[in-house]
Amino acid sequence: MTNVLKKLKLESPIHISKRTDMPKWKSWLIRGGAIVAALLLCGIISSILSSGSFSSFMEQMFKGCFSTPRRAINLFEETALLLCISLAVTPAFKMKFWNIGAEGQVLMGALLCATCMKYFGGKVDDGLLIVIMLVFSIVGGAVWSTIPAIFKAKWNTNETLFTLMMNYIAMGLIACVIAIWVPNNSGTVGVLSYGNFPKIGRYPYILNIIIVAILTVLVFIYLRFSKHGYELSVVGESVNTAKYIGINVKKVIVRTMILSGALCGIAGWLIVGGASHTVSTEVAGGRGFTAILISWLAHFDPIAMSFTAFLVAFLSQGSSQAASVLNFGGSFPKIITGMFFFIIIASEFFVGYKIKFTFGKRKAERADELNAEESDGSIGATAYDSADLGDGEPNEITARIDNSAEEIALPSENNQNAQKEEEVEA
Amino acid sequence: MFWTFLQRAIRFSTVFMFGATGETITEKSGHLNLGIPGVMCIGAVGGVLGESLYLKSLSDISQINGFAAVIIPIIMTLIFGALAGLLFSFFTVTLRCNQNVTGLTITTFGIGFNSFYMNRIDKTGFTAASEYFIKGFPCADSAGWFGQIFLSYGTLVYLAIIIAVIAAIVIKRTRVGLNLRAVGENPATADAAGISVTKYRYIATILGSAIAGLGGLFFIMDHLGGNIEYNIDAFGWMAVALVIFTVWKPNWGILGSILFGALYISPDFMTVPSAATKEIVKLIPYFVTVVVLIVTSIINKRETQPPAALGVSYFREER
Numbered sequence: 001m002t003n004v005l006k007k008l009k010l011e012s013p014i015h016i017s018k019r020t021d022m023p024k025w026k027s028w029l030i031r032g033g034a035i036v037a038a039l040l041l042c043g044i045i046s047s048i049l050s051s052g053s054f055s056s057f058m059e060q061m062f063k064g065c066f067s068t069p070r071r072a073i074n075l076f077e078e079t080a081l082l083l084c085i086s087l088a089v090t091p092a093f094k095m096k097f098w099n100i101g102a103e104g105q106v107l108m109g110a111l112l113c114a115t116c117m118k119y120f121g122g123k124v125d126d127g128l129l130i131v132i133m134l135v136f137s138i139v140g141g142a143v144w145s146t147i148p149a150i151f152k153a154k155w156n157t158n159e160t161l162f163t164l165m166m167n168y169i170a171m172g173l174i175a176c177v178i179a180i181w182v183p184n185n186s187g188t189v190g191v192l193s194y195g196n197f198p199k200i201g202r203y204p205y206i207l208n209i210i211i212v213a214i215l216t217v218l219v220f221i222y223l224r225f226s227k228h229g230y231e232l233s234v235v236g237e238s239v240n241t242a243k244y245i246g247i248n249v250k251k252v253i254v255r256t257m258i259l260s261g262a263l264c265g266i267a268g269w270l271i272v273g274g275a276s277h278t279v280s281t282e283v284a285g286g287r288g289f290t291a292i293l294i295s296w297l298a299h300f301d302p303i304a305m306s307f308t309a310f311l312v313a314f315l316s317q318g319s320s321q322a323a324s325v326l327n328f329g330g331s332f333p334k335i336i337t338g339m340f341f342f343i344i345i346a347s348e349f350f351v352g353y354k355i356k357f358t359f360g361k362r363k364a365e366r367a368d369e370l371n372a373e374e375s376d377g378s379i380g381a382t383a384y385d386s387a388d389l390g391d392g393e394p395n396e397i398t399a400r401i402d403n404s405a406e407e408i409a410l411p412s413e414n415n416q417n418a419q420k421e422e423e424v425e426a
Numbered sequence: 427m428f429w430t431f432l433q434r435a436i437r438f439s440t441v442f443m444f445g446a447t448g449e450t451i452t453e454k455s456g457h458l459n460l461g462i463p464g465v466m467c468i469g470a471v472g473g474v475l476g477e478s479l480y481l482k483s484l485s486d487i488s489q490i491n492g493f494a495a496v497i498i499p500i501i502m503t504l505i506f507g508a509l510a511g512l513l514f515s516f517f518t519v520t521l522r523c524n525q526n527v528t529g530l531t532i533t534t535f536g537i538g539f540n541s542f543y544m545n546r547i548d549k550t551g552f553t554a555a556s557e558y559f560i561k562g563f564p565c566a567d568s569a570g571w572f573g574q575i576f577l578s579y580g581t582l583v584y585l586a587i588i589i590a591v592i593a594a595i596v597i598k599r600t601r602v603g604l605n606l607r608a609v610g611e612n613p614a615t616a617d618a619a620g621i622s623v624t625k626y627r628y629i630a631t632i633l634g635s636a637i638a639g640l641g642g643l644f645f646i647m648d649h650l651g652g653n654i655e656y657n658i659d660a661f662g663w664m665a666v667a668l669v670i671f672t673v674w675k676p677n678w679g680i681l682g683s684i685l686f687g688a689l690y691i692s693p694d695f696m697t698v699p700s701a702a703t704k705e706i707v708k709l710i711p712y713f714v715t716v717v718v719l720i721v722t723s724i725i726n727k728r729e730t731q732p733p734a735a736l737g738v739s740y741f742r743e744e745r
Contacts, residue, residue, distance in 0.1 A: 017743060098526055098737070100460070157723035158732050160458065160526065161670050165716045168663060172709030179701035289530050296527045331541035338535025342517075345528060349521040 015356040027351045034347030035311065038340040042319065045339065050326055057322050064321020065314055069203065075310075075317050077205035077275065080212035081267060083309040085291035087212075087219045088141075088263030090300050091256045093292075094223065096236040101148065101163025103288025104170035105141040105261045107281070109268020111174050112140035114192060114279035117272070118181070121194025129195040134269050141265025142258045144170060149257030153250035167288070171281045178280065189278050197274040208274040215263070220302040222259075232256050264288070293341055297348075315340055429571045431688070431695055437579055438649060439680075439687030441641045441658075443586040445665025446672065446679045447593050448638030452511075453669060454597060455630035456610035456735035457518060460529030462638050463662025464536020465510045469639015470646050470658055471543045472506025473499035474552075477647070481551040490551070492558040496581055499643055507639025510536065511632040519627050522739045537659050540642075552647075559647040582644045587680060589637055594677035606630060610733030613740035623740050641665065664690075667715040673722060673730040686711050 039058075046057035065075045085102050092099040116133045124132070144166055151157035178189055200206040223229040235242045235252050242249050271283055294312055298304035316333045323332035445462055452459045459465070476499040484490060510532060517528040562578040569577060597603040608616040609626040617623050642658045668686055672678040689711050693704040722730040 018741070100526060100530075151720055151723065155720070155723045155726070157720055158670075158736070160737060161666075161732070162716060162719055164460075164663070165667055165670075165712045165719070168667075168712040169709060169716070172705055172712065176702050176705040176709070179705050183701070286534070289534070292530060293527055296524060329542055329545050331538045331545075334534055334538025335542055336538075338531055338538055341527075341531040341534070342513075345517060345523050345531065346521055349523065353522070 017354050017356070018352065019354040022351060030347055030351055031344070034343050035340075038343040041339055041343065042315075042336045045335070046322065046326065046328070049328060053326055057326065060322035060325050061314075061318035064318045071317075073203045073205055075313055076209050078313040078317060079306070079310045080205075080209045081270060081275075082287055082291055082294055082313055083306055084212045084215060084267040084270060085264060085287050086295040086298070086305050086309055087215055087302060088260050088267060089291055090219065090295045090302065090305070091223065091229075091232055092145075092260040093295055094236050094300050095232040095253065095256050097149070097152065097253060097257065098160040099145065099148075099163050099257065099260055100160055100289070100292055101145065101166045102260075102264050102291055103284050103286070104163070104167035105144045105264030106268045106271070106284040106288050107167075107170040107174055108140035108144040109137035109265030110140075110272045110279050110283050111170070111177060111268075112136040112265075113269045113272040114189065115177075117192040117195045117277075118189075121192060126195060130197065130273060133195055133273055134266070137265040137269035137272075138262045139265065141263070141268060142261040145257045145261025145264065146254060149254045153253045174279065174281050174283075188280065191277045192272075192279075193277075195273055196277055205274065208270045211266075211270065215266070216302050216306060219263075223300075223302065228252075228255070290337070297341075297344055312337065312340075427695075429574050431691075433574050433578060434691050435688035436575070436684055437583060437687070438691055439683035439685075440579075440583045440586045440644045441649065441661045442665050442668050442686050443590055443680060443683040444582075444641030444644065445638045445662060446668040446683060447586070447590045447676045448507075448634035448636070448641075449665055449669045450634075450672075450674055450676050450679060451593055451597070451606075451637070452631050452634035453674060453736055454606050454610045454733055455627045456613060456733050456738065456740070457515070457627055457631050458525050458529065458737040459511075459514055459532075459631060459634065460526055460666070461510065461514050461532030461536065462529075462635075462666055463659035464529075464533035464539075465507055465514075465635045465638050466642035466645075466658050466662045466665075467536040467540030468510045468642075469503045469507035469636075470642030471540055472639065473503035473643035474544065474547060474646060475506075476502025477552065477555055478547055481555060482548075484551075487551045487554055490554060490558075492561070495555045495558045499647065500582075500585075500640065503639045503643040504636045507636040508632045510639070511635025512628075514635065515628045515631040518739050519624055519631075522741055525737050525739060533659065533662070540658065553651060556647045556651045559644075560651065580648050582640060582648055585640070586644070586683075590676045590680050593637075594675065594679075597676065607733070610735055613735050613738075614742075617740075617742060627740075638662075638665065664711060667712055670732075671711075671715045671718050673718070674732065 039061075043054045043057050047054040064071065066072050085106060088105070089099050089102050113133045113136060116129065116136050120129055120132055145163075148157070148159050148162040148166060151162065152159045181189055197204075197207045200210075223233075231242070231247050231252050234245070234247060235249055239249055242252070267287075268284070272279055276283055290312060291309075294305060294308045298308045316337055319333040319336040320330070323329060445466060448465075449459060449462050477495065480494060480498045481487070481490070514528055514532055517523045518525050558580075559582060560580045562580060563573075565573065565577060567573060567578075597606065605616065605621045606626055608619070608621060609623050609630075613623045616626075641661065645658050645661060664686060668679060668682050671686075672682040689707060693707050696703070696707075
């Protein structure tokens with residue numbers, strides 16, 4: 001008997017179980033609440049750093065993004081870039097292939113794109129040049145993602161670590177190429193004037209945004225309706241199932257990673273051809289890593305991803321404006337983005353899991369169990385059932401603690417009465 | 427010339443050694459903490475904060491006590507690193523979040539926090555304080571090359587080696603280490619055998635992060651001599667690479683760190699390095715790491731594989 005008591009005492013008072021039954025509106029409510037909470041927290045941090053700046057921080061957040069059309073365009077361009085890279089990593093993640101090498105794949109795309117601009121620029125028509133740039137960028141990104149994929153498929157090499165290293169090799173290559181191109185050690189390639197994207201309307205970047213919008217729809221269709229999309233999600237769910245139903249897992253891994261790398265290459269093309277017109281090791285700017293977070297937060301759904309990408313772009317642009325007005329320094333947006341992600345990640349827990357506080361109940365259960373043991377010598381299933389039925393209010397629980405304390409002291413007949421009472425109560 | 431090179435390589439290897447030892451301990455428990463660069467940054471902030479608090483408490487810089495000037499930042503770094511590790515393990519163990527996502531978030535946050543804080547700190551007295559970090563044994567100069575190679579380093583260098591050796595012994599030879607490896611290889615089995623997966627993962631991650639944080643402190647207080655305007659994240663990624671390179675063994679990590687350190691400083695010792703060669707030399711550590719990763723996976727020997735449950739959060743009720 002004492003053994004049973006001891007064992008039950010060690011049970012944790014919080015019981016966590018998985019849940020899949022949460023209605024959609026409720027889960028979005030939790031996420032929305034988390035976003036608001038994160039924004040408030042950022043404001044609070046700001047007001048700690050310089051007192052009373054809460055309202056001006058919030059104001060600058062929005063001003064930095066929407067006060068002029070130029071800023072709004074910048075915001076949407078940043079959203080488009082983040083979204084493009086998020087789209088790229090998504091098929092791989094759905095397959096549970098942890099491609100954290102998006103940064104490197106984007107860089108390789110950017111590098112080959114800039115190479116085309118440098119060597120073909122002026123020799124061919126600009127329209128043709130842009131197409132050549134696109135092809136080379138796609139090849140660059142795809143090669144960089146296919147290498148880890150082949151080793152993963154063939155020898156099960158750890159892809160997380162492999163792709164991570166590939167990022168830094170790509171950065172090193174770019175630094176090396178720049179050092180060859182610019183021998184005077186300044187380390188900066190100037191603006192490459194050929195092959196820049198044409199302006200649509202009054203503002204730049206419109207073309208970038210349109211291209212990414214089209215890509216979003218395409219990836220959505222690919223994942224949702226194509227056979228390839230189905231196969232890769234089966235591989236992600238269970239490799240054994242995939243093998244059993246005749247999917248060539250190795251082929252799927254390599255094919256998906258080529259797609260993933262190609263999309264990253266397109267992102268590199270958009271960055272160099274459409275925005276920066278130059279190349280450096282900073283040209284991807286950590287977006288490859290941020291995109292992983294964006295994709296994960298959107299549960300790998302391209303449509304939801306466009307919202308999360310927008311949110312992240314909004315946060316970083318808004319908070320950098322706020323930081324420059326309030327004099328917090330250039331690294332402030334990173335802190336804000338970090339805090340934001342922490343809160344959102346934590347909120348996902350409440351969407352995916354159910355928490356039960358079984359503090360009071362355990363004791364009641366224990367008493368029931370003892371009871372059952374004494375009456376028929378085995379731990380009865382009914383004892384558990386009766387305890388589970390009561391999904392009680394806090395005061396009920398405390399009442400039950402009192403009850404159960406008495407029950408332990410009382411002889412078994414009274415116990416049974418108590419149990420009956422409890423059942424009625426429940 | 428050679429001795430100077432070796433001495434500098436060993437000294438610089440400390441950054442990687444702390445990071446790699448910490449990350450190895452963490453990864454042995456099945457946690458891939460990609461937040462290590464961020465953790466190093468946060469640890470460095472802690473150390474610098476401790477140092478500046480200590481320096482502020484003095485009425486005059488000349489009253490500085492060597493022991494206190496070293497030990498206070500170390501303790502503060504350990505605390506800050508441990509807090510970052512606690513954050514990571516709370517998210518991944520208790521809230522069961524994806525480890526890659528959480529790690530990258532910590533990195534983003536840590537880098538931002540680091541450069542934000544370092545720009546605002548009062549830097550007076552740091553050069554004086556860093557001398558106590560750099561100071562080796564007094565007899566180092568009189569002992570020739572022996573003194574240069576073995577006795578000329580600051581406290582943190584010896585601390586790194588001691589920690590790496592202890593970690594290697596504990597992981598390989600003790601029951602605690604066996605349990606830790608079991609948790610990293612197959613948490614469900616370990617759980618069934620009565621080992622608390624939660625406890626081991628928490629402790630390994632927190633301990634690992636605390637150790638990794640010291641790498642950041644070393645870089646700022648010893649290598650840079652108290653000049654605190656640099657970012658540390660690149661070294662964090664190299665530490666992650668080093669863990670793979672040394673196939674999850676802290677004792678090999680000592681040699682691996684020295685090799686990485688040597689590669690990192692070797693452009694300074696080249697006669698006429700062109701900028702391109704310098705960049706290629708910087709690239710070698712990552713390249714070699716990839717090769718090691720590929721070779722170990724092809725050979726597929728059990729001793730050289732990553733912990734089987736690396737990167738997977740454990741949930742008892744999942745099949």
